[in-house]
Amino acid sequence: MAAPSSEAERQRDKERTRADILAVATREFADKGYTGARVDEIAARTSTTKRMIYYYFGGKEQLYLAVLERAYSELRASEQQLDVEHLEPEDALRQLAALTFDHHEAHPDFIRLVSIENIHHAEHLSRSEILAGLADPALGGITRILERGRAAGLFREDVDALDVHMVISSFCVFRLANRHTFQAIFGRDMLDPARREHHRTMLGDLLIEYLTAR
Amino acid sequence: MAAPSSEAERQRDKERTRADILAVATREFADKGYTGARVDEIAARTSTTKRMIYYYFGGKEQLYLAVLERAYSELRASEQQLDVEHLEPEDALRQLAALTFDHHEAHPDFIRLVSIENIHHAEHLSRSEILAGLADPALGGITRILERGRAAGLFREDVDALDVHMVISSFCVFRLANRHTFQAIFGRDMLDPARREHHRTMLGDLLIEYLTAR
DNA sequence: CCGTTAATGTACGAACTAGTACGTTCACGG
């Protein structure tokens, strides 16, 4: 019947249903945590039924893993399209930090999923097949910038790419992941645009001053 | 009967039972999260029964709040007994950072409880009565160090105590809270003694180089 | 030494939750 495959008119659409479930599940898991999330609740917010969750994903745990893997894949994609090879080491690092800062702020679900996964001792991520592909995209850029910076005698020698990555991630993740207790205790809103801008440049300064010390 | 109140021989001991429940609950909540924790499981690991949890605390939620409040109280106590007034600003800040670093590493349950509480948007902590007493102990020391440092022309002016606190907390919390996904992805053990030492001094350098820049 | 009450133990229920058995409908090739 004139194949409506390319149209949005199909009533039955494998991909659409899968994507719908995944999107709803991402919000539910990020919001409530793995144990707190309810399969029935996810199903209810979907345009389909619970039966389909089991049909396409197998169960709550596999659905959670699919959600986690998609979130990490997006981060990897964002990291890979980064091109800072043509910049001077200092500027390259500042830009990389700023882009990481922005990516995290643009993906609050991801931050929460990582926190949740750490609560569960990374047991799901450890068993994931995408695990092997995550380290390199995150470290490749930093490694090359550090090499150029050290070759030019600009950067100190006693820090490796993973240390730098940790400083960047710490700062970007903490201000978002812990913003609720921070807000409760200190009354400071981490999402305030002015403060956001201040922290964004602060992170760059922090890195450069440390790496170029003495 | 010769009041065995002060002895450990009592069979019925209000304080002992309460403390027992609280200790077991702390481990359970820190390990499984609020929704993941099981009241029956906590009761089973106690030397008393589930009935006593409801007798002394009222319910799962109040028990969790009691656990959270005790964890924060310990941090506050540790912060208050800190005396860095007699040190030069730079050394004072390095020492404060190192002590925070140590305290976090010595209290893994606290780190996890904070992560868990943030997953729940700090809804429990926000309603806590101890909330008002948490900000000052955390910031007082830093504020005084910064004032002395700025007065001596050593430190930059565009950073406040809360920003400094955030940098310290970010670093100390992240390396522990996110160590499972970090380990899974990069294969790096954050608890390795040599690396621990490296990061401990690294944090001090990071702060000082940034604050004394230019 | 005994009554009162704080402290404790047991058994149970109501509600929830992941997962499934079974039945139905749509799409598409022949």
Add this chain to the structure above:
DNA sequence: CCGTGAACGTACTAGTTCGTACATTAACGG
């Protein structure tokens, strides 16, 4: 136009989990 299988819906179950009614025992004052 019809048979076949993929996609989907409904209703249910088995097991879990928080919380409580009810019974009991230890401590302590008088």
